[in-house]
Amino acid sequence: xxxxxxxxxxxxxxxxxxxxxxxxxxxxxxxxxxxxxxxxxxxxxxxxxxxxxxxxxxxxxxxxxxxxxxxxxxxxxxxxxxxxxxxxxxxxxxxxxxxxxxxxxxxxxxxxxxxxxxxxxxxxxxxxxxxxxxxxxxxxxxxxxxxx
Amino acid sequence: xxxxxxxxxxxxxxxxxxxxxxxxxxxxxxxxxxxxxxxxxxxxxxxxxxxxxxxxxxxxxxxxxxxxxxxxxxxxxxxxxxxxxxxxxxxxxxxxxxxxxxxxxxxxxxxxxxxxxxxxxxxxxxxxxxxxxxxxxxx
Numbered sequence: 001x002x003x004x005x006x007x008x009x010x011x012x013x014x015x016x017x018x019x020x021x022x023x024x025x026x027x028x029x030x031x032x033x034x035x036x037x038x039x040x041x042x043x044x045x046x047x048x049x050x051x052x053x054x055x056x057x058x059x060x061x062x063x064x065x066x067x068x069x070x071x072x073x074x075x076x077x078x079x080x081x082x083x084x085x086x087x088x089x090x091x092x093x094x095x096x097x098x099x100x101x102x103x104x105x106x107x108x109x110x111x112x113x114x115x116x117x118x119x120x121x122x123x124x125x126x127x128x129x130x131x132x133x134x135x136x137x138x139x140x141x142x143x144x145x146x147x148x
Numbered sequence: 149x150x151x152x153x154x155x156x157x158x159x160x161x162x163x164x165x166x167x168x169x170x171x172x173x174x175x176x177x178x179x180x181x182x183x184x185x186x187x188x189x190x191x192x193x194x195x196x197x198x199x200x201x202x203x204x205x206x207x208x209x210x211x212x213x214x215x216x217x218x219x220x221x222x223x224x225x226x227x228x229x230x231x232x233x234x235x236x237x238x239x240x241x242x243x244x245x246x247x248x249x250x251x252x253x254x255x256x257x258x259x260x261x262x263x264x265x266x267x268x269x270x271x272x273x274x275x276x277x278x279x280x281x282x283x284x285x286x287x
Contacts, residue, residue: 125263
């Protein structure tokens with residue numbers, strides 16, 4: 001049985017990971033779930049189902065929470081305006097950014113910035129990204145903003 | 149004194165991994181030994197030419213009796229999801245290393261960006277393993 005064999009089929013999760021990597025790398029562009037599905041080479045409905053099965057949340061939730069995590073990092077480390085930060089993480093509506101942010105982090109963007117703790121400067125950025133992405137709470141767009 | 153000799157990385161396919169780590173990342177082969185008495189177990193290690201005492205072992209996922217099929221499938225899936233481990237590589241010039249690897253067809257998941265601890269970038273191997281490539285700044 002020695003010797004050559006063809007490259008084994010990649011596990012399906014590897015293709016889903018390409019889509020998740022795309023969300024992590026290009027969140028600041030006008031990406032949506034359809035783009036992610038294409039990166040995985042799957043139809044949109046099939047992709048969303050498989051992504052959720054592999055990673056425990058929908059691709060829409062993943063992309064939104066990645067954008068919110070990046071926005072939180074910019075709030076902590078820069079003095080740029082909330083609107084500027086909203087657009088620079090690929091979101092297009094300041095209103096829904098503010099309410100999604102409040103839902104995820106429990107405080108408004110400005111309150112979050114004010115309570116920013118000491119720097120996490122020595123931890124590799126990939127780990128900061130992985131560990132500070134908010135846990136999805138709800139994606140209802142009409143729930144009230146929680147304030148400090 | 150204890151030092152690190154090699155650390156093991158699961159790979160989906162050893163030939164594919166070998167080509168990636170040598171042709172694209174630029175590592176050298178340290179050992180490539182196939183042992184017929186061990187069911188053609190292949191001990192395959194690679195490492196950076198300038199760091200001869202540390203290697204990465206590119207380990208194929210075994211079948212039974214070493215590993216049952218179900219466990220092997222779990223490892224394969226974890227690896228595909230990108231959760232089987234990370235290697236933190238360092239470079240003295242992140243931008244130059246990035247250009248070099250990109251020129252050889254490595255797809256980066258993070259392009260070089262400023263971080264408080266230096267300039268950081270990332271890519272994956274064909275199996276889904278995560279590799280960071282960082283130019284570390286003294287804090």
